[in-house]
Amino acid sequence: MLKIDNIHARAGEKEILKGISLTVNAGEVHAIMGPNGSGKSTLAQVIAGHPGFEVTSGSISYLNTDLLDLDPEERAQQGVFLAFQYPIEIPGVTNAYFLRSAYNEIRKARGEEEMDPMEFLDLMEKKLKLVDMDVAMLHRSVNMGFSGGEKKRNEILQMAVLEPKLAILDETDSGLDIDALRIVAGGVNALKRPDNATVVVTHYQRLLNYIVPDFVHVLAGGKIVKSGGKELALELEAKGYDWLVEAA
């Protein structure tokens, strides 16, 4: 589904990704771990198309198309989804309107008919249950006055509505208490299907108790320094990152 080949990327003059290769197949869950500043979030944002990063070499192929050729909205319309580490607040635009706009733009891109507001509300009621959110949230402005946990749940709600093929969760666990973490992870797991894939970017192993990865990759200094199965995450929890960073 996703094939990243020797990607280099920089923000301004600073090179952050220094040759990353990674293949993600449908049905798989990958965890990307690593210390702060290792380039984890940059990798997530480069896949989603953040204009703040320039890809200087390498390629990303997604469903056999050149992902780097697509604008961020086109990537989303093709099924790429990034759950933000810091979701943006949008005053005056209700969650319902925002979600319906996104949902309908994606449907339009697929040549499907737009859904009317009433029909959409029915769909939302089901999706809200996944992340244990109240209907009232729909009528609040996007992320305005939301707690940290509510913002993260809202990201997963968006994911549930947009049903991406490739979901990237960027530090979705940061700032969550254990109950919120369970809800968020439960939502992600419920959305897992054989034809989609999930990439979980995280600093801590904790989330991976709930979203169990098939593969774990450790990023340090803009490179993948080690890959392994889910047991690698436990090893990192026990030993920290230093031994890998030093070895690299």
Added chain:
Amino acid sequence: MTAVSAGVVSTKYAEAFGALDNNHTPAWVTELRKHALAEFAAVGFPTTRNEDWHFTSVTPIAERTFKNAKPGTVPLSAAELADLATGDPSWPRAVFVNGRFEPALSSINGLGDGVKVQTLAAALKDAKENSDFVSQHLSRLAAWSGQAFTAFNTAFAQDGLVVHVTRGAKIAAPLHLIHVADAGASGAMIHPRLLVVAEPLSEFGIVESFVSNKGAEYFTNSVGEIAIGNGARVHHYKVQREARDAFHVGTLQVTQGRDSAFHSFSYASGAALSRTNIYTRLAGEAAETRLNGLYLIDGSQHADHQTFVEHIAPHCASRELYKGVLDGDAHGVFNGKVYVDAEAQKTDGKQTNHALLLSNTARVDTKPQLEIFADDVKCTHGATVGRLDDSALFYMKSRGIGAENSRALLTYAFAAEVLETIELDALREGLERIAFERFTHTEQR
């Protein structure tokens, strides 16, 4: 620019002044008008050499000679009126067409016994000097000495509203003051006048809408005076949606007693050239003031806001948030003046002003002006002029929303953040709807 000399002003408007009915008004009113006219003639229109008008040239107003407005000529149904004037049609309302009160369109029932409302024309008819309400309060707050536009209004104001909120009266519904300019006002001038006296411990809200019903190239020059007694709360909302080729100058002068609150919101999207002055004087201890506003302009529109908060007494707080969205060749100006007297210790003042430029040719001039003479105060100001935030745009796009739609929604969100502070639901929702349609070209559902 060329200064319009005082002599020219005097000749230009002498005839119009002579045509006004000054024979059926008490002598003191006629005297007041004559003095104000003389002052207007002596001062002349301000030029950009005047510090208060540095970024706004009133040449288009000064060059023209506006006639006295004729009575309304265009029929206006209740539905059309509700469409023009954003808000709740069930609010008590006083409608003025081309500056004249229209009883048939107005309905001031529902305000209750705690408030006395009169038209200025009726109040002046037999008001005796210094012996009744209107003579004791009119023109006491809005200084016209050296102020061309206020003097101009004082000389020419024929009608308007006089509101007396009695002690302790809590008026639930806001009074909607609707100023309509129709074809009878084309090429003419309208000088609305508002006087509100809120006695101690009272609560009152007023919405002033300036709208056009086929009016063209007219000039609205309004003046309002609001005296807020100790412990009283007054909310004033101004909605300036004049015709695109109209001119608008509006001045509001407020004075606040001890523990009083004044909340003001100014919305401006109309007129070729507009200037809104909102001045408040915190004269009693622990008074609070909040001045918010939003202007949305494009094409060759020019919109200028000047606020002046005078902290005279200690322990007062002032908050200001103004935002502007500018497109095309529009020019916006925000000048926020704060004065803190040596006596006004523990003043807490905060002023914020943000402008969003949607084109390369739009321009905004912003000038905070703090004059502080007390030593134990907290006063801050912050201003930004910018474009849409890239992270926010990326967030929208990453959800599949196209570039154009993302920009539209974020522009609306920028405006909505200050509209959210409007406490009257119907007005807030109405203005949100207008802003939403303006930027997204779709209806808000």
